[in-house]
Amino acid sequence: MKQIVLKIHPNDSVLVALTDLEPGDRVQNEGNSLIVTEPIPAKHKLAIQAFAPGDSITMYGVLVGKARQAIPAGGRLTTFNVQHATNSYDLHAAAYQWTPPTVDQWQNQTFMGYHRSDGSVGTANYWLVIPLVFCENRNIQVLEEALVNDLGYGRRHTYQQQTQELKALVQAGRTIEDVLQADLNTAEQSVSGQLQLFPNVDGVKFLMHDGGCGGTRQDAQALCGMLAGYITHPNVAGATVLSLGCQNAQVGMLQEEIQKRSPQFDKPLFVLEQQTIGTEESLISLALRQTFAGLMQANTAIRKPAPLSKLVIGLECGGSDGFSGISANPAVGHASDLVVALGGTVILSEFPELCGVEQELCDRAVDAETASRFRELMNIYAQRAKEAGSGFDMNPSPGNIRDGLITDAMKSAGASKKGEVRPLLRCSTIRNPFANRD
Amino acid sequence: MLDYPEPVRKPGLNLLCTPGNDVESTTAEVASGATVVLFTTGLGTPTGNPIAPVIKISSNTALANRMPDIIDINTGTVIDGDETIQQAGERILEQIIRVANGDLEVAAVRHGQDDFIPWKRGFHYKE
DSSP: OOOOEEOOSTTOSEEEESSOBOTTOEEEETTEEEEOOSOBOTTOEEESSOBOTTOEEEETTEEEEEESSOBOTTOBOOTTTEEOOOOOOOOOOOOOOOOOOOOGGGTTOEEEEEEOTTSOEESOOEEEEEESSGGGHHHHHHHHHHHTTTTTOOOOBSHHHHHHHHHHHHHTTOOHHHHHHOOOOOOOBOSSOOOOSSTTOOEEEEOOOSOSSSSOHHHHHHHHHHHHHHHTSTTEEEEEEEEOSSSSSOHHHHHHHHHHHOTTOOSOEEEEEHHHHOSHHHHHHHHHHHHHHHHHHHTTOOOEEEEGGGOEEEEEEOSOOTTTTTTHHHHHHHHHHHHHHTTOEEEEOOGGGGTTOHHHHHHHBSSHHHHHHHHHHHHHHHHHHHHTTOOGGGOSOHHHHHTTOOSHHHHHHHHGGGGSOOOTTSOOOOOOOBOOOO | OEETTOOOOSSEEEEEEOOSOHHHHHHHHHHTTOSEEEEEESSOOOOOOSSSOEEEEESSHHHHHHOTTTOSEEOHHHHTTSSOHHHHHHHHHHHHHHHHHTOSOOHHHHTTOOOOOOOOOSSOOOO
């Protein structure tokens, strides 16, 4: 028989409905049967025991909320009867032991990547065109229009064809109803059919943004650091950067951030300043020539075997639901453990979604300093959110709530599963350490 | 332990301080050095990154069937009882290797989902 409810951790006081439940349905909890008292949609939680107002609610083995109203055993947890709550945490150095999973079958496996001079290995080979400030966005767009299709990087899509068909209907004098009911062609069209001139370059990417000036100087510094992260990234062969000249995000600031990340930086990098060069025509024309020169160099890169320890994997969740924390996130957690066991690198982010699991993460820190920095960054984040009139408790979106994630602590406890392995129905002590900062 | 936008320098699991906004967070992970991103979703988020392939992983089979154009891997199999967490995790690793090789184009690359939003904190914290 298919399992219809799931108890994630032995200490949990709630069950997850794996399928829609109806009043009167009988579900099993550790040999005891429990009667469902109201309709409970799949992904939502039902109370194992009766809760009085103020009672703690535990899921994933951690506090995820407190009852706001009385909830009967077999009743549904909602944003009306439960409020967000988390446990406090301390920085005691837990003596954890991580037992890496067996990775013998991948130990000698390689991937074909782009080897960069700093030792990093990319999974792709892109050329970047970047504005240092939003004032250059239009020039970036002009370069995009000039380059993408003619270099063979245009996408296949069907929508221009559909626009043509709709245009023909209007020109033929058809009614609004005809247009709404039109049966359009959905076959994919190839854009220009042009071959890629630079087959070893995966694409030219145009990173438009609305920063670089007007905000705080710290934002300009952070933007330059972030853009330097893209320019020095192993998936990037080189870049064309457009600067206006007078903006907060100065060229020197970008160069300093590149140096910090890559002291022996040797990729082709072309920086053009409009207020120095003069007319748009001279700027764009020079940018085109230099970008072509860079692409010719980028095209000499070829994929070569690299050990899996060179993988750097980012973990992210978006549009989560009540199943994310029991299927996709723990599966990603196991994949992360395999990557770490193979010597690779994994990055977990989204601080508002680590709320309530701080203790677990502190326990897994390689040393007290790392745990303490985590707490410091987490506190600053929470304080700033509060000052902005928000807070971690306001994190779950309407879509999250509709699909079963009713408090931030519940969302977080599921989200953090991306960073560890915890088999279903069993609390595992298998944990991987997170690295100290340099 | 990394504050935005610090680069990742050590192997193992690293924590990076970012907001919960998916695109700001993915943009930041790649800025720190991620070369492949695993993105789990239960409701269906059409997103990607300009330079790093983003592998989208569905938490439930209904979503994988409803939005097959944006989903690369379905782990609803775990809920359906067809696969264990370990098997799904191994399947994800195999897919990472194929994507890293350039052998497999992920949905986000196919659709040109080049989402890029730098995080503006509007404040600074001294180390």
